[in-house]
Amino acid sequence: MDYPEYFARFYDIIYNSMRSEVDTDFYLKKISETSGRVLEIGVGTGRFFAAALKKGADIYGIDISKSMINILLKKIDLEYHGRVSMQNAVDFRFPFRFNMILAPFRVFSHLLTVQEQLSALNNIYDHLEEGGHLIFDLYVPDPALTASGMSNYTDFSGEYEPGKKFSRTVDMKADIVNQISNITMTFRWDEDEVARTESWNFKFRFYFRYELEHLIERSKLALDNIYGNFNGGELTEGSKEFIVVCCRL
Ligand SMILES: C[S@@+](CC[C@H](N)C(=O)[O-])C[C@H]1O[C@@H](n2cnc3c(N)ncnc32)[C@H](O)[C@@H]1O
Structure with missing residues (x-):
């Protein structure tokens, strides 16, 4: 991938x-x-x-x-x-x-x-x-997290260059039978004074x-x-x- x-x-x-x-x-x-x-x-x-x-x-x-x-x-x-x-x-x-x-x-x-x-x-x-x-x-695998999943959790927030903000939020839902975490990472950052947002969905095997x-x-x-x-x-x-x-x- x-x-x-x-x-x-x-x-x-x-x-x-x-x-x-x-x-x-x-x-x-x-x-x-x-x-x-x-x-x-x-x-x-x-x-x-x-x-x-x-x-x-x-x-x-x-x-x-x-x-x-x-x-x-x-x-x-x-x-x-x-x-x-x-x-x-x-x-x-x-x-x-x-x-x-x-x-x-x-x-x-x-x-x-x-x-x-x-x-x-x-x-x-x-x-x-x-x-x-x-x-x-x-x-x-964390049993509690695997059961609860994650919703709109911000795991990083800072600047990628002086004065330019960047953050990432994560959503996760685990499929226990197939041992797959379905993850969405959403990136938000400032670019040329425009607020950008991009989301990426992927599967991660535990x-x-x-x-x-x-x-x-x-x-x-x-x-x-x-x-x-x-x-x-x-x-x-x-x-x-x-x-x-x-x-x-
Ligand atoms: C979480 S990153 C780790 C990168 C680096 N090893 C580090 O510690 O920062 C996982 C990397 O594995 C690569 N990757 C995923 N599937 C792969 C595959 N089947 N063969 C080779 N590389 C793969 C991804 O493109 C990504 O760069």
Whole structure:
């Protein structure tokens, strides 16, 4: 699914403030500890990618959204543009393998069907060196929020440039049987003294712990562990994140 231009445009403003504190140190450390090639699937605007390249990582990135890739390309020198390509997790191809593959910030929630999920996992396996790892994260479903949904919830309000206002509101209704959140994000911002509004509807897949274990068991990958936070903590009742670590044996 291609992210709309306006979402790509405001992505860093929203998630540098809402997310980067949670996951950036973790992923940059994993990248810097890897000797050999790294692939980031769903590289997006390059929240980690641009910094990793600067630190000398041998990193490649793929994404299916042209809008997101266009933002990333503006952050990196022309000589590195060949490291970024528009490819799908499900069927990407490289003529070489990787020592580490990452899919940070809920990329797997965009894979709605079991067929897509398994194809992606097996494709990742085929592109890993023996002993190489896959790390991805997902959110742990919140039972209360899943039941109540969300209505007109403003999760970001600020300025995208000095004096230019921008806000985002979210509506969400969960389909429990299909484990799908039906989400509408509405963006409102000032542009040339005109008030702009755009809404984007999309589906996001949520996962449960044993489902993840069984899914990986069905794939060619081996599960190392599912952690409950980015500090290596165990999964507990209060965990908000699944950090899934798999290996090509
Ligand atoms: C929530 S963003 C995360 C971006 C980046 N990893 C980060 O942490 O900021 C999810 C990204 O995954 C990409 N994506 C969604 N489905 C994909 C797929 N099947 N293959 C590759 N990328 C995908 C989206 O275009 C988007 O850029």
